[in-house]
Amino acid sequence: MSPNRRSRTAAGVLAALTAASLTGCGAAGSTAPDGGIVITYNTPAEWGNYGAVLQAFTDATGVRAPNDPKNSGQTFAALQAEKGSPVADVAYVGIAFADQLVQADVLEPYAPAGTEEVSADLRADDGAWTAVHTGTIAFIVNEAHLDGAPVPTSWADLLRPEYEGKVGYLDPTQAAVGYSAATAANLALGGTLSDWGPGLDYLGALKANGASTSAQTATAKVAQGEIPILIDTDFNGYRLRDEGSDVSVVIPEEGSLQVPYVVGLVKGAPNEENGRRLLDFYFSHEGQALFAEGYMRPVTGDLPEELADTTLPQEDYERAATIDYVEQGAQQQGFIELYQSEVGF
Structure with missing residues (x-):
């Protein structure tokens, strides 16, 4: 199969994965009594599959999760500027910014279930940040x-x-x-x-x-x-x-x-509980499946074979x-x- 022509079986893969996981995604799968909102930084709808990821979280929880157009550098700058009165709940950046966020003291350690499966070199020891895909x-x-x-x-x-x-x-x-x-x-x-x-x-x-x-x-x-x-x-x-x-x-x-991207809970997040729930969702079976649907390599498990068959061969990735x-x-x-x-x- 040509890597530049996608097999339509991919949609079937996602449907099967999400159907299996809707009832088992931990805190993110429960109903939010008051709905509310979670503010993310650096989640453009057109980047990978973030439009679908955040919409699925909203559908599962009732918590609004608008997309955000910042890049990693703009996210870092905003978190520093807002440190005294944080606006965001969850941040997403390229891994090169991870330690800078830690040094700036803008992240609150939180390790969702499933992150223990992530390679040790792709997560902070205290849970301040964890790679979510590559x-x-x-x-x-x-x-x-x-x-x-x-x-x-x-x-x-x-x-x-x-x-x-x-x-x-x-x-x-x-x-x-x-x-x-x-x-x-x-x-x-x-x-x-x-x-x-x-x-x-x-x-x-x-x-x-x-x-x-x-x-x-x-x-x-x-x-x-x-x-x-x-x-x-x-x-x-x-x-x-x-x-x-x-x-x-x-x-x-x-x-x-290879470029890992990391997520973390913002220190002093105004909607901290919803931020934790969103991070839980990212590392749930459903969240990782949705990132995989956007061809991001999941950090827990592999890209499904039906999707991998539509990408470049493994020898190119070597x-x-x-x-x-x-x-x-x-x-x-x-x-x-x-x-x-x-x-x-």
Whole structure:
């Protein structure tokens, strides 16, 4: 089965999983006496499957859970600014921001049932944050807007003249996926977390070839052909494909990066109980199944076979590295300063 044409059995998989779990998702499955609300940061409806995830939580509990368009950097900034009077209940960020949130003292330790199954390197010892799913840095390519050029297969390809002005990525000084894309390119081209030279040289060359950056999720621009090649996460590419866009997902030949995303309860959350219930839901069977429906690799269990059959083969994913994510977070500010001075947009 072609990885760029989804099997319709995926919908059946989700239906079976959710039917089995609606009565067994812990606190999130009970009825909220007063309904109420839970405020999340960094949950755009179009990012992965967050629109469906939060709607399912509302349907199960009666608690309203509006989507939020922030990126990881904006979430971190908002939580710091609001520390004296918190607005959000639950935060979601790329793992590079996890330790920064801890150091800023904006998270309240809470470990939902099921998180004990998560790998120890993907959760804080005290439950302050836990990875909820992972993705992989990839190229999302709208071939119809490449003006006859082939689908690129490598980081080196993106520097070729035929892709001038056709490449974009999220701002690595703000968005976790942008910083992860920069990290992926740097490591694939011979850099390390303490040596950003290869990556900065590459991003400078990409800028000279007309690349653009966006502050927030830009997958709609791929569908429209405004950005024919977006360096983003694989799951966003598969979602576009399922929505009818003729896009390809490519993991570059030189290598890529696995990107965990984490969630945590905000310290002083105004709707703390609903925040806990939402986190319970994220790690329930139903929550993990819904994230999997958005092609996010669940942290408890595997991507269902029927979904995995519609993605790139496993050998492509073997090119995606795992790293010391705490160290990646510690190096982020230094990278930002170098990027702003040497690349900038």
